[in-house]
Structures are given as C-alpha cells and as structure tokens.
Amino acid sequence: MSDLLQLYQDIILNHNKRPLNYGELDGHTGKAQAHNPLCGDNVTVYWKSVDDILTGITFEAQGCAISRASASIMTGLLNGKSSEEIKDLFSKLLGFLLDPDSEATMDEQLGDLVALSGVRKYPARIKCATLAWHALVDNVSKASGGE
Amino acid sequence: MSFDVASIRKEFPILKTLVGKKPLVYLDNAATTQKPRRVIQALESYYTETNANIHRGVHYLAERATEAYEEARRVVARFLNAGTEDEVIFVRGTTEGINLIAHSFGKRFIESGDEILISTMEHHANIVPWQLLCESTGAILKVIPVSDAGELDMEAFDQLLSERTKLVSVVHVSNSLGTINPVKTIVEKSHAAGAKVLLDGAQAVGHFLVDVRDLDCDFYVFSGHKLFGATGIGAVYGKYDMLDSLPPYQGGGDMISQVTFEKTTYKAPPGRFEAGTPHIAGAIAMAEAIHYLNELDRTDLISHEHDLLEYATGSLSELDGLKIYGTAAEKVSLLSFTMEGTHPHDIATVLDADGIAIRAGHHCTQPLLQRYGISATGRASLAFYNTREEIDKLVESLKKIQVLFA
Numbered sequence: 028m029s030d031l032l033q034l035y036q037d038i039i040l041n042h043n044k045r046p047l048n049y050g051e052l053d054g055h056t057g058k059a060q061a062h063n064p065l066c067g068d069n070v071t072v073y074w075k076s077v078d079d080i081l082t083g084i085t086f087e088a089q090g091c092a093i094s095r096a097s098a099s100i101m102t103g104l105l106n107g108k109s110s111e112e113i114k115d116l117f118s119k120l121l122g123f124l125l126d127p128d129s130e131a132t133m134d135e136q137l138g139d140l141v142a143l144s145g146v147r148k149y150p151a152r153i154k155c156a157t158l159a160w161h162a163l164v165d166n167v168s169k170a171s172g173g174e
Numbered sequence: 175m176s177f178d179v180a181s182i183r184k185e186f187p188i189l190k191t192l193v194g195k196k197p198l199v200y201l202d203n204a205a206t207t208q209k210p211r212r213v214i215q216a217l218e219s220y221y222t223e224t225n226a227n228i229h230r231g232v233h234y235l236a237e238r239a240t241e242a243y244e245e246a247r248r249v250v251a252r253f254l255n256a257g258t259e260d261e262v263i264f265v266r267g268t269t270e271g272i273n274l275i276a277h278s279f280g281k282r283f284i285e286s287g288d289e290i291l292i293s294t295m296e297h298h299a300n301i302v303p304w305q306l307l308c309e310s311t312g313a314i315l316k317v318i319p320v321s322d323a324g325e326l327d328m329e330a331f332d333q334l335l336s337e338r339t340k341l342v343s344v345v346h347v348s349n350s351l352g353t354i355n356p357v358k359t360i361v362e363k364s365h366a367a368g369a370k371v372l373l374d375g376a377q378a379v380g381h382f383l384v385d386v387r388d389l390d391c392d393f394y395v396f397s398g399h400k401l402f403g404a405t406g407i408g409a410v411y412g413k414y415d416m417l418d419s420l421p422p423y424q425g426g427g428d429m430i431s432q433v434t435f436e437k438t439t440y441k442a443p444p445g446r447f448e449a450g451t452p453h454i455a456g457a458i459a460m461a462e463a464i465h466y467l468n469e470l471d472r473t474d475l476i477s478h479e480h481d482l483l484e485y486a487t488g489s490l491s492e493l494d495g496l497k498i499y500g501t502a503a504e505k506v507s508l509l510s511f512t513m514e515g516t517h518p519h520d521i522a523t524v525l526d527a528d529g530i531a532i533r534a535g536h537h538c539t540q541p542l543l544q545r546y547g548i549s550a551t552g553r554a555s556l557a558f559y560n561t562r563e564e565i566d567k568l569v570e571s572l573k574k575i576q577v578l579f580a
C-alpha cells in the first residue's frame with residue numbers, strides 16, 4: 028500500500044465523511060477546544076461524566092480528514108471510561124503514532140484508531156491526529172461537573 | 175521573440191527535482207520563490223572571493239565586501255526607482271521591515287488617540303506590529319473591509335480616513351487572494367488627509383516592476399526570498415527626509431556616529447537603521463536576482479503569468495465544488511481555493527504524492543479567511559517559470575482527490 032493510501036484508508040475517509048457523535052452534546056458537563064495554530068484547525072469536544080466516568084461524548088471540527096476521523100473514532104471508544112483510563116489510552120495512541128515501527132494492530136484497545144497508522148509516515152500530521160484527544164485529556168478530569 | 179519558458183526553467187536547478195518518481199511541480203511561489211543558478215553562484219563566489227566584514231576594515235577584502243554590499247544597495251534603489259541609495263535599508267525581510275517602521279515611525283509620530291489604518295487582507299506581519307504599537311501608545315487600529323471578490327472597499331476607506339489617521343499600511347498584492355490593490359489612489363487620498371503610507375510589497379516585486387516615486391509612498395518593504403533571492407534579506411524603502419527624522423530601530427555597531435557613555439549620536443540613514451553585521455552575501459545575491467530579472471523582458475513575464483492565471487482559473491473552475499477565493503479584476507497569478515468535501519490539508523498532502531507543491535492553511539491571514547467564513551484554503555501561486563502543463567497536472571490530481579474523497 029502506498030504511504031498515501033495508508034494515510035487515507037477507507038476507515039479514515041468514512042469517519043471523515045460520516046463522523047460519529049457529531050454536534051453539541053445536550054446536557055454536557057464539560058467542553059473544551061483545541062486549536063492547531065499551524066493550520067487554523069479547530070475542534071471542540073463535549074462530554075458528560077458522572078463520578079469521573081464518561082457517559083457521553085461528541086465533537087465538532089473544522090479540520091482535515093485526519094483530525095475529523097481521529098475525533099470521530101475517539102468518541103466511539105470512550106464511553107464508560109474513567110479519566111485515568113482515557114489518559115492511558117491516549118498515551119498508547121501517542122506511542123503508536125510516534126514509533127514508526129509499531130505494530131499496533133495488536134493492541135485491541137486501540138480499536139479503529141489503528142487506522143491512523145498512516146500518520147506515522149507524515150510527522151506533520153500527528154498534531155492533526157491528536158487534536159481532539161488533547162482537548163479532552165487536558166480538561167476531562169478538571170472540568171467534569173462543570174464547564 | 176516569444177517567451178521561452180523551457181530555457182528559463184533551465185536557469186533554476188531545483189526545478190529538475192524528482193519527488194519520488196514524479197517531477198516537481200512547484201506552485202508555492204508566494205511562500206518563497208526558487209533561485210536561478212546565478213543567484214546561487216553569487217552566494218558562493220561571495221564566500222570564496224569576497225568575504226569580510228563591511229564598513230570597518232581597510233584591508234583588501236573588507237573594501238571589496240563593502241563595495242559589493244553598497245553596490246547591491248544601489249541596485250535595489252534603481253530597481254525601485256528610489257531617489258537615492260540612501261533611501262534603501264537592508265533588513266531580514268518584510269516582517270523585520272514593517273517592525274522597523276512600526277518602531278521608529280511609531281516612536282516619532284504615534285500618540286494616544288492617533289489612528290493607524292490597515293486592511294482585512296493583511297498578512298499577520300502587517301497586523302501584529304501595529305497591534306503592539308497601539309498597545310504601547312494608546313493609538314487605535316482601524317481596518318478597511320474587503321468585498322466578496324477580494325477587493326478593498328474604497329468607499330469604506332474614504333470614510334475611515336480622517337485627520338486622526340497618521341499611517342495607512344496596506345498590502346500591495348494580497349498573498350492569499352492575489353488582488354493587486356489600487357495603491358496609487360490610496361497614497362493620494364492618504365496624503366490628502368495628512369497620513370503617511372507604508373506598502374507591503376512582499377508579493378508585488380516578484381510579479382511586476384514597482385516605481386516608488388511614481389507611487390509616491392512614504393515606505394515600501396519587500397523580501398529577497400520572494401524575489402528569486404536568498405532568505406534572510408529584504409529591504410525597506412523610505413523617503414529620505416522621513417527616514418532622517420526617525421530614531422534608530424536597534425542599537426549596536428555600525429549604526430552610530432560616535433559613542434560615549436554620556437551621549438551617543440547616530441549615523442544618517444540608511445546606516446542608522448542597520449545595527450550589527452548584516453546579511454552581506456544575501457544583499458549581494460538579491461542584487462544578482464534583480465540583474466537577472468532586469469535582463470528578462472518583464473512584459474513577456476507578465477503576459478506569460480497572465481496567461482497562466484487565465485488558464486488555471488478556467489480549468490479549476492470546471493471542477494465540481496471548487497470555489498476560488500479572490501476574483502478581483504486586477505490580480506497576480508495566484509489561486510486560493512476550497513473544494514467541497516475535502517479539507518485543504520488533505521488536498522495538499524495528496525498533491526504532494528504527485529510531486530505538486532501547494533500551500534494549505536490560512537497563509538498568515540486569519541482575519542481575511544474569517545471574513546470569508548473559512549479557516550483554510552489551498553493556494554497555488556505561480557511564477558513565470560511555471561507552465562500550462564503543470565496546471566494540467568494540478569487539475570488531474572485534484573480530480574483524483576475528488577474520487578478518493580467522494
């Protein structure tokens with residue numbers, strides 16, 4: 028598979044076109060924005076959590092296919108997780124993206140996130156692939172229960 | 175003789191690059207232009223035959239270097255049709271040039287309540303220095319709006335201009351839209367209102383000849399690297415009496431007349447504004463780029479670029495869902511566009527796999543893109559060494575993207 032087709036796998040293209048959990052979340056308890064100053068992209072993540080357990084999550088994004096797909100996949104994975112578990116998963120994702128040789132297909136926890144494997148050949152796009160995660164992880168524990 | 179793009183391309187070694195197996199199609203000239211061989215050679219021969227520090231040695235090389243550097247200043251002065259070479263200050267580029275003027279003009283002339291007028295289509299380099307100046311002085315920044323087609327709203331400009339306006343600072347050619355602004359009219363009207371004018375010529379000088387005395391602007395700034403020269407060098411033109419009335423920008427060596435701990439006196443322009451060792455090789459190479467351009471027939475270059483613009487506008491417009499931003503009557507060979515269903519970054523990444531270099535993003539003009547309700551465009555910016563075949567490749571590749579992202 029060419030680097031390009033690995034970057035734009037069907038899973039990514041589908042999430043880009045028909046993202047999961049798109050739009051503002053009714054009754055959200057937290058909300059955070061992340062911005063990529065390099066390209067002007069913006070993503071907003073909304074979530075609901077009860078006793079530090081995530082019970083709902085949505086997003087809105089002005090961004091490229093990689094940032095939208097990554098946000099969409101993220102929202103599909105996190106319900107029922109604690110903020111600690113979310114952080115763990117994020118560091119797994121980072122490890123996967125930053126290591127050009129990682130064979131992360133193996134890690135079931137990553138789910139559809141392994142479709143981001145193509146990003147490893149495009150270091151400039153790692154920021155795109157992690158934008159929504161940064162918004163969430165940097166804020167989910169402190170903002171639960173309020174905005 | 176008709177314009178021979180093939181022989182022009184031979185002068186630019188980098189245009190032979192292969193990206194993977196595909197020939198490079200370089201359509202990012204608004205970011206920086208490529209360099210002809212003789213500019214690259216000028217850098218090399220400076221370091222092999224001339225290198226020394228300037229203005230401070232009596233030995234053979236120091237005199238040679240000083241003479242070459244000062245000759246470069248005369249070349250830039252003639253290129254802009256400045257009154258004398260003392261009206262040309264070497265700086266790192268457009269950004270430093272604007273900061274220099276904001277600092278020195280600001281210190282001398284700007285007070286609380288004064289107004290500085292810029293436009294919605296400015297590069298961040300012509301926004302942020304004025305915001306900093308306004309913050310420190312209490313002056314007020316006003317903004318000329320742009321139309322849907324990407325032209326300055328000249329009626330609004332008339333309204334905004336007043337006796338409070340001290341400086342009008344606008345872009346000559348927009349780096350995001352390609353619009354050529356009616357700068358001569360802007361200068362006339364501003365002067366009539368008692369305001370001085372700075373023109374950001376970063377995107378103008380590479381496309382057509384600029385005559386600062388005909389424009390009658392008070393300041394003009396540009397970057398060498400967008401004029402087929404090296405990075406790290408550019409120039410500020412300022413009317414001599416204006417420059418002579420301004421305090422220095424940075425302090426240091428080379429800009430003083432005499433230093434004592436009680437009182438330091440400064441050199442006359444341009445020396446007053448050139449503290450420290452400048453980019454000597456860069457100035458000399460920029461002069462070489464100007465010689466190269468002067469030897470070409472600029473009307474040929476302009477008509478070739480115009481042909482490319484028309485051709486590209488026609489063929490891009492035929493693509494479904496493609497929208498061009500910037501449709502001014504007067505524009506240079508630059509196309510900003512969006513394509514439905516595909517973000518500009520993805521477009522640029524896929525084009526890159528075909529060897530095609532464009533820019534995607536906000537092009538350092540975030541307020542302008544906000545004006546159009548978008549956060550990014552793809553931008554193909556063409557120079558005289560580009561060809562219709564390269565535009566065909568761009569269009570073919572964009573069609574592939576439409577299929578991939580459909």
Ligand SMILES: Cc1ncc(COP(=O)(O)O)c(C=O)c1O
Pocket residue numbers: 204205266267268269270297299300345347348349374376377397538
């Ligand atoms: C219109 C305009 N102004 C200012 C600049 C800044 O130029 P430089 O980065 O060379 O200082 C640019 C270049 O990006 C530009 O296009």
